[in-house]
Amino acid sequence: MNPKQFQRRALVMVLLLALMLTGMGATLYDLQINNGEEYARQAQNKIAEQETVEAVRGQILDRNGQVLVSNKVVYQVSLDTSLMKEDRNRILLSLMEISQEEGVEWTDNLPISKSAPFTFTTDTPYFTTSTDEEGNTVQSLTRLGRLAVYYGWIEDPTETPEEPEEGEEPAAPEPGLWDKIKAFFTGKDLSQSADTSQQTEPDALPTALELLGMMCADWDIQGEGAVEESSDQTVPVLNIGDMSAQDARALAGILYELNLRSSNVYVANEYVFAQDVNIDFITQVKEHSLTGVIIEPTTVRQYHTTYAAHLLGQVTPIYSGEVEYYTSLDLDGDGVPDYSLNDTVGRGGVEQAFESYLRGSSGVRTVERNTSGKIVSETWLEEPEPGDNVVLTLDINLQAYVENTLATAIPQIDVEEAVGGGACVVLDVDTSEVLACASYPTFDPAKYNSNFNEYAADPLLPLLNRALQGTFAPGSTFKMITAIAGLEKGIITPTTEIKDEGIYKHYSSPQPRCWIYNTNGGNHGSINVSEAIEVSCNYFFYEVGRLLGIDTLVDYATRFGLGQKTGLELEERAGVMASPEYTESMGGTWYEGSVLSVAIGQESTQVTPIQLANYIATLVNGGSRRATHLLKEVKSSDFSQVLYTKEPELLSTIEIQDENLEAVKAGMLALTTHGSVSRHFVGLPFQVGAKTGSAQVDGQVEANAVFVCFAPYDDPEVAVALVVQRGGSGSELGAMAADILSYYFSSQENRDEAPTENTLVR
Numbered sequence: 001m002n003p004k005q006f007q008r009r010a011l012v013m014v015l016l017l018a019l020m021l022t023g024m025g026a027t028l029y030d031l032q033i034n035n036g037e038e039y040a041r042q043a044q045n046k047i048a049e050q051e052t053v054e055a056v057r058g059q060i061l062d063r064n065g066q067v068l069v070s071n072k073v074v075y076q077v078s079l080d081t082s083l084m085k086e087d088r089n090r091i092l093l094s095l096m097e098i099s100q101e102e103g104v105e106w107t108d109n110l111p112i113s114k115s116a117p118f119t120f121t122t123d124t125p126y127f128t129t130s131t132d133e134e135g136n137t138v139q140s141l142t143r144l145g146r147l148a149v150y151y152g153w154i155e156d157p158t159e160t161p162e163e164p165e166e167g168e169e170p171a172a173p174e175p176g177l178w179d180k181i182k183a184f185f186t187g188k189d190l191s192q193s194a195d196t197s198q199q200t201e202p203d204a205l206p207t208a209l210e211l212l213g214m215m216c217a218d219w220d221i222q223g224e225g226a227v228e229e230s231s232d233q234t235v236p237v238l239n240i241g242d243m244s245a246q247d248a249r250a251l252a253g254i255l256y257e258l259n260l261r262s263s264n265v266y267v268a269n270e271y272v273f274a275q276d277v278n279i280d281f282i283t284q285v286k287e288h289s290l291t292g293v294i295i296e297p298t299t300v301r302q303y304h305t306t307y308a309a310h311l312l313g314q315v316t317p318i319y320s321g322e323v324e325y326y327t328s329l330d331l332d333g334d335g336v337p338d339y340s341l342n343d344t345v346g347r348g349g350v351e352q353a354f355e356s357y358l359r360g361s362s363g364v365r366t367v368e369r370n371t372s373g374k375i376v377s378e379t380w381l382e383e384p385e386p387g388d389n390v391v392l393t394l395d396i397n398l399q400a401y402v403e404n405t406l407a408t409a410i411p412q413i414d415v416e417e418a419v420g421g422g423a424c425v426v427l428d429v430d431t432s433e434v435l436a437c438a439s440y441p442t443f444d445p446a447k448y449n450s451n452f453n454e455y456a457a458d459p460l461l462p463l464l465n466r467a468l469q470g471t472f473a474p475g476s477t478f479k480m481i482t483a484i485a486g487l488e489k490g491i492i493t494p495t496t497e498i499k500d501e502g503i504y505k506h507y508s509s510p511q512p513r514c515w516i517y518n519t520n521g522g523n524h525g526s527i528n529v530s531e532a533i534e535v536s537c538n539y540f541f542y543e544v545g546r547l548l549g550i551d552t553l554v555d556y557a558t559r560f561g562l563g564q565k566t567g568l569e570l571e572e573r574a575g576v577m578a579s580p581e582y583t584e585s586m587g588g589t590w591y592e593g594s595v596l597s598v599a600i601g602q603e604s605t606q607v608t609p610i611q612l613a614n615y616i617a618t619l620v621n622g623g624s625r626r627a628t629h630l631l632k633e634v635k636s637s638d639f640s641q642v643l644y645t646k647e648p649e650l651l652s653t654i655e656i657q658d659e660n661l662e663a664v665k666a667g668m669l670a671l672t673t674h675g676s677v678s679r680h681f682v683g684l685p686f687q688v689g690a691k692t693g694s695a696q697v698d699g700q701v702e703a704n705a706v707f708v709c710f711a712p713y714d715d716p717e718v719a720v721a722l723v724v725q726r727g728g729s730g731s732e733l734g735a736m737a738a739d740i741l742s743y744y745f746s747s748q749e750n751r752d753e754a755p756t757e758n759t760l761v762r
Contacts, residue, residue, distance in 0.1 A: 015454040028205030055360030062396040074276040083292035108253035238736040309445040309464035313349025353569040360387035386637040394434035408438035420725030423466035425613040432626040469571040471606035476692030478601030487543040487660035494663035500524040500539040533667025545599020567627025578603035612721035623654035677734035687713035692730030702726040707733035
């Protein structure tokens with residue numbers, strides 16, 4: 001190589017290297033000398049944190065694929081007061097003002113009325129009293145009570161106070177404090193002298209007004225607290241400033257929620273100030289540059305139906321003491337807790353029952369925020385996996401029809417006493433799948449949170465699921481159990497006749513009467529079991545029940561599932577099957593003649609409507625009692641796979657001879673063809689077997705009305721149970737049952753005729 005050419009290349013390389021070093025030096029000089037302080041400030045003002053991000057919950061669908069509950073993306077507002085610092089109250093007041101202008105309601109669970117006169121909105125603001133399983137009285141602090149103890153506003157009222165030493169006088173409270181607090185919240189003139197006659201007693205818990213004053217003082221709601229010197233004591237005086245008492249109460253409500261969490265009073269989930277806020281609200285918050293007010297997208301449950309409210313459940317923040325329960329579900333089987341106190345969970349109904357399928361797996365991300373709380377960068381460490389989709393056995397169209405039928409018909413029942421609530425359950429006879437499960441009155445699941453107080457105050461108790469948790473005497477609908485037991489034990493045959501003499505005189509006491517004797521002094525004459533079921537002859541079943549004995553009656557009733565939970569995935573009550581043991585456990589006396597009442601569905605027997613429906617399904621399918629269930633199958637989040645299919649679960653069997661079953665079914669058929677409810681079933685294209693019942697309840701003028709049925713008669717597909725509180729005679733429910741069955745079978749025919757794939761829909 002030419003030496004001169006080499007030298008020129010070397011010189012070029014040296015010059016390039018010099019330029020690079022000069023550029024790097026200039027950049028470093030600019031970063032460290034010219035803008036060092038600015039970049040240092042920015043670095044300090046960025047806050048990096050790791051967040052757990054919940055997965056999108058799976059959808060809930062009915063048996064035909066109709067979506068009942070899904071998710072929608074909304075914007076929610078949360079607060080980070082660590083960023084607000086000394087401007088906290090000013091920022092929160094501005095946020096409140098914007099919320100009021102835009103009609104945005106924020107979360108405020110402080111149990112104090114929102115306007116004067118300030119009073120508690122609950123009878124147990126500080127602690128509740130209950131009884132444990134051993135009968136001991138247990139007092140538990142409420143959230144407000146725990147916070148009040150934490151801040152020293154009250155002594156723990158659930159703890160036994162220490163006795164003062166002999167000769168020691170208990171310390172007296174400083175008089176005048178509550179007068180100053182009341183002055184702000186009631187508008188009382190501060191110059192007026194304190195009324196020491198109204199001072200709080202040492203052991204008395206603060207009133208709502210007094211507690212509100214302590215919150216304002218400790219949380220600087222009125223600004224810096226001034227102290228006024230009096231002639232004989234130092235009395236704190238609240239600096240009122242320009243804030244109204246109502247605004248002070250509203251601000252206290254927000255700070256109450258925040259302090260519950262910051263003080264770790266068994267509440268660690270994030271405080272969501274408001275959810276599903278509109279674009280105008282978001283715009284105003286951004287225009288006001290409210291530091292620490294964080295607006296982020298999230299998903300919430302969206303209800304596509306107003307029906308099945310008692311079945312679907314809600315999604316709420318996890319509560320204190322529930323982490324262990326939900327963690328016990330162990331979704332992935334690795335033994336690692338899948339829940340934290342920041343999670344939301346399914347509560348009640350399907351949402352809770354199938355939480356392990358619906359929840360999915362949470363993700364983890366690292367986010368970096370600026371001083372205003374805005375995310376400036378994020379990095380996913382583990383992305384969330386959406387939950388699976390749950391398909392129910394429920395037919396939402398049938399459910400809607402049943403609920404509408406109850407809502408229309410029950411208020412129109414003409415009885416002497418006001419009609420109460422009611423329930424209806426429709427089951428598949430062979431599988432015990434729940435096709436419909438309705439309780440009246442009901443509520444809108446989408447408005448559960450916003451209208452909770454209204455629902456809770458309703459005397460008809462719309463939040464109570466009467467189908468699963470209401471217990472009622474079965475009345476005469478029990479008589480088929482007495483009949484089957486008598487037939488199978490050989491006490492009677494299908495042709496055995498018993499003469500109804502009006503008054504049953506086997507015992508000197510009791511001597512109950514057949515209903516027809518009470519009505520007109522008559523009797524049913526000599527009748528067999530089928531006829532006795534049709535006319536509901538009490539005398540016939542008194543005799544059969546006595547001959548069977550209480551042990552046999554209880555045995556058969558238990559095998560039919562009365563007084564036991566049906567196996568449903570949702571919370572249900574077991575009820576009671578009358579027996580000597582139960583009567584004695586309740587402090588009563590069992591008499592030999594008590595068996596007579598049991599045989600006709602009275603005494604202490606209490607069952608749920610779903611038990612009645614499953615009992616009828618068990619009867620007409622030949623004696624196979626299966627667990628009722630709402631889960632049909634579970635599908636993957638993208639619906640590409642069926643992950644689980646629910647199979648019927650056999651709980652017990654009852655041996656029933658064909659001729660005995662036909663004798664009982666014949667009596668139920670006769671009731672609908674020429675019996676007391678036949679007018680309701682005339683014209684139906686299928687035959688129905690049914691039984692009415694009415695059960696007297698102490699303190700009620702009208703009996704509870706009960707009705708059970710199945711259809712079609714020759715090849716039963718569905719079993720139905722209806723109960724109406726104070727509904728009078730069960731025959732009044734026949735019209736409702738006929739309408740429901742007519743709708744069910746007509747809708748089945750229409751569905752069977754639905755066009756198949758690749759068929760043109762006109």
